Amino acid sequence: xxxxxxxxxxxxxxxxxxxxxxxxxxxxxxxxxxxxxxxxxxxxxxxxxxxxxxxxxxxxxxxxxxxxxxxxxxxxxxxxxxxxxxxxxxxxxxxxxxxxxxxxxxxxxxxxxxxxxxxxxxxxxxxxxxxxxxxxxxxxxxxxxxxxxxxxxxxxxxxxxxxxxxxxxxxxxxxxxxxxxxxxxxxxxxxxxxxxxxxxxxxxxxxxxxxxxxxxxxx
Numbered sequence: 001x002x003x004x005x006x007x008x009x010x011x012x013x014x015x016x017x018x019x020x021x022x023x024x025x026x027x028x029x030x031x032x033x034x035x036x037x038x039x040x041x042x043x044x045x046x047x048x049x050x051x052x053x054x055x056x057x058x059x060x061x062x063x064x065x066x067x068x069x070x071x072x073x074x075x076x077x078x079x080x081x082x083x084x085x086x087x088x089x090x091x092x093x094x095x096x097x098x099x100x101x102x103x104x105x106x107x108x109x110x111x112x113x114x115x116x117x118x119x120x121x122x123x124x125x126x127x128x129x130x131x132x133x134x135x136x137x138x139x140x141x142x143x144x145x146x147x148x149x150x151x152x153x154x155x156x157x158x159x160x161x162x163x164x165x166x167x168x169x170x171x172x173x174x175x176x177x178x179x180x181x182x183x184x185x186x187x188x189x190x191x192x193x194x195x196x197x198x199x200x201x202x203x204x205x206x207x208x209x210x211x212x213x214x215x216x217x218x219x
Contacts, residue, residue, distance in 0.1 A: 001020075001029050001032055001033065001067040001068075002032055003068075003070050004065065004067055004068070004069055004070060004071070005018070005032065005033070005036040005038070007069075007070045007071040007072075007073075007075075008036075008071060008076075009036065010073055011071065011073065011074070011075065011076045011077065012073060012074045012076070012077045013074075013076045013077035013080065014076075015059075015063075015076060016058070016059050017039060017057065017058060017059065018033075018036065018037075018038040018039070019038065019039045019040075019041065019053045019056060019057060020033040020038045020039065020040045020041075021041055021042075021043035021049040021050070021052055021053045022040060022041070022042065022043055023042075023043045023044055023045070023049060024042065024043075029067075039056065041053070041056065045145075046127055046143075046151060046152075047142075047143035047144060047145045047147060047151040048143075048145050050064050050127075050142070050143050051142040051143050051145065054134065054137050054142060057134060059134070060133060060134055060135070061080065061083070061131065061132070061133055061134070062130075062131070062132050062133075062134050062137060063076075063129075063130070063131050064127065064128075064129070064130040064132075065128060065129060066127065066128035066129075066175075068128075068175065068176035068178060069128050069129065069173060069174065069175055069176070070098065070174050070176075071173075071174070072171055072174065074171075075170075075171050075173075078170040078171060079091075079093065079131065079168050079170045079171055080131075081170075082168050082169065082170045083131055083168065086164075086166060087164060088131070088163075088164050088165065088166055088168075089132065089133050089136045089159065089162075089163030089164045089165065090125075090130070090131065090132045090133070090136055090156060090159040090160070090163055090164075090165045091130075091131040091132075091165065091166055091167065091168050092125040092126060092129050092130055092131065092156075092167055092168070092173075093129050093167065093168050093170075093171055093172055093173040094112045094115070094116070094167055094172045094173070095108050095111060095112060095126060095129075095172060095173055095175050096108060096172035096173065096174050096175070097174075097175060097177050098174050098175060098176050098177060099177045101177075103185060104177050104180065104185075107180075107185065107189060111192075112172075115167070116167065119165075119166070119167060122157075122200075123153070123156050123157055123160050123165060124152075124153050124156065125152050125153065125155065125156035126152065126173070126175075127151070127152035128173070128175055129173040129175075130152065130155070130156070131168075132159065133163070136159055136162065136163045137159075139162055139163075140155070140158045140159055140162065142155075143155050144204075146206060147204055147205055147206060148205045148206060148207060148208050149195050149205040149208075150195055150198075150199055150204070150205050153199065154204055191210055194209075194210055195210075
């Protein structure tokens, strides 16, 4: 969280408001957020947390980010400009690992290729970086809080049906590889493959079929 907030503070274009939706953390998340003048509210699992944040947001364009993302200095300026120039209603960025390991670069390159290949007929969007017009968010009634996993992919698929969706080219979104390091790269990759197969052949994930922890990161 501190790295994300510092990266936002350093942006060439500043957001009008920052809303931190905290799932009752036991660390110093709330205290840190308030030092950056964020609005802090109670949250829950990702779908519920994003919906709660969107509900009180006052701006016409929302950007959902996870706590372990770090933004390049001109990220907001250039991505929002591109989104408006292309007249997009919902968008995301390709991903870049915050890591020097070749295996992390390789895994994320594969992920980027797959989401680009399937973007028009089976779109995906990483929950840690979603741009969306609030009007579209409201029109599709936000994230489906009944889903156990892949609520972000469901969100973009519903959004694409009523709005213009694309991946932005201005920047890749730098993302932590902490989960990969903690749970094991092969283990996490297999979980993503399992979820994707479920979406393709069984549909939305409404019942838990694998272990996937939200939060619980304190390092």
